[in-house]
Amino acid sequence: MNQPASVHDLVQSHRITAVIYTAAKLNLAEAIGDATKSVAELARLVSADESALRRLLIGLTTLGLCRQADHDRFAMTELGRQLDERAEPSFKDWVLFEGEMLAQAWSGLLDSVRTGKTATQLRGDGDDRYAVTGHATEWNRRFNAAMVSLTRSIVPKIVAAHDFTAARVVMDVGGGTGELIGGVLERNPHLQGITLDLARCEADARARFGRLGIAGRCRFVAGSFFEIVPSGADTILMKSILHNWKDDRCEAILRNCRQALPSSGTLILVERIMPERATTEPKDRSCIMSDLNMLRGPGGCERTEAEYRGLAVLAGFAFVGTTDIGSFSLIKFRKVDE
Numbered sequence: 001m002n003q004p005a006s007v008h009d010l011v012q013s014h015r016i017t018a019v020i021y022t023a024a025k026l027n028l029a030e031a032i033g034d035a036t037k038s039v040a041e042l043a044r045l046v047s048a049d050e051s052a053l054r055r056l057l058i059g060l061t062t063l064g065l066c067r068q069a070d071h072d073r074f075a076m077t078e079l080g081r082q083l084d085e086r087a088e089p090s091f092k093d094w095v096l097f098e099g100e101m102l103a104q105a106w107s108g109l110l111d112s113v114r115t116g117k118t119a120t121q122l123r124g125d126g127d128d129r130y131a132v133t134g135h136a137t138e139w140n141r142r143f144n145a146a147m148v149s150l151t152r153s154i155v156p157k158i159v160a161a162h163d164f165t166a167a168r169v170v171m172d173v174g175g176g177t178g179e180l181i182g183g184v185l186e187r188n189p190h191l192q193g194i195t196l197d198l199a200r201c202e203a204d205a206r207a208r209f210g211r212l213g214i215a216g217r218c219r220f221v222a223g224s225f226f227e228i229v230p231s232g233a234d235t236i237l238m239k240s241i242l243h244n245w246k247d248d249r250c251e252a253i254l255r256n257c258r259q260a261l262p263s264s265g266t267l268i269l270v271e272r273i274m275p276e277r278a279t280t281e282p283k284d285r286s287c288i289m290s291d292l293n294m295l296r297g298p299g300g301c302e303r304t305e306a307e308y309r310g311l312a313v314l315a316g317f318a319f320v321g322t323t324d325i326g327s328f329s330l331i332k333f334r335k336v337d338e
């Protein structure tokens with residue numbers, strides 16, 4: 001992204017969120033597909049006012065999501081196709097989550113910065129957002145779908161960054177609806193898999209294992225990683241888990257992972273790594289925005305590599321190495337025997 005010329009430009013970023021969200025909600029990318037379509041046809045297809053839709057399409061063009069073929073006809077760009085639910089990768093579910101849930105939550109960021117508390121804590125609902133939202137069906141549906149879209153986009157990089165040949169059973173701790181374990185098992189037919197997550201993810205995870213044809217070698221365990229992590233795996237994956245929690249809670253999860261692993265078992269954290277000193281680079285900005293999202297949302301934080309190493313070593317792991325896969329990194333550890 002080019003540097004904004006002024007604060008006046010920068011502070012209008014919420015308008016961009018609204019424009020992209022509106023396009024996703026109208027199913028505009030699906031309506032345009034790979035073709036170039038007239039505004040009149042699109043207005044009919046997505047049930048919108050023709051003149052207003054033209055203005056939205058021009059807005060999307062300035063963001064690089066649409067291309068204006070002539071005065072009246074528009075196509076999606078490669079980037080804009082990510083709004084199509086059929087695209088690979090598709091970030092449509094993330095856009096809907098951002099527009100409907102996060103945008104609202106972020107409007108209270110001031111309160112979290114003043115107090116250091118999350119939105120859940122400020123409402124007096126306790127410290128564990130996942131426990132509070134456990135029965136909020138719509139929130140869970142949106143959240144799980146958003147996580148799937150983000151995780152799906154980096155599964156190929158995760159699988160390429162770690163050689164699973166020597167592994168036998170891989171467990172994804174906090175594995176949600178099975179996106180990552182599904183991708184790992186699909187590409188490694190010799191592996192068995194386990195997903196541990198709260199019961200709210202079970203039905204969707206089982207359905208996914210069935211669709212992928214891996215139900216016979218991948219099971220879902222419903223439970224809390226604060227209580228117990230089941231044994232049976234020689235390799236544990238944890239993506240986007242520790243950044244949700246404060247250090248003491250991370251230590252509890254990591255100790256339970258260590259307890260579950262055999263001697264010399266492997267632990268792979270997949271997280272964003274916080275820069276030691278932030279710059280205006282997009283990667284730094286994305287990590288710092290995620291850090292503020294943790295402040296407002298679950299109450300955790302993004303960490304530097306040294307901080308992840310410190311947490312894991314405290315829980316009985318030895319550092320093996322870090323692989324950068326773009327916005328995320330794989331930070332690998334081996335269980336140290338007592």
Ligand SMILES: C[S@@+](CC[C@H](N)C(=O)[O-])C[C@H]1O[C@@H](n2cnc3c(N)ncnc32)[C@H](O)[C@@H]1O
Nearest residue numbers: 130147151174175176197198223224225239240
């Ligand atoms: C940010 S999501 C990450 C999901 C998945 N690992 C991914 O990256 O797509 C955090 C996950 O932690 C799970 N979770 C939260 N509290 C948990 C607990 N006490 N025990 C097990 N899973 C939990 C949530 O249900 C959710 O699926």
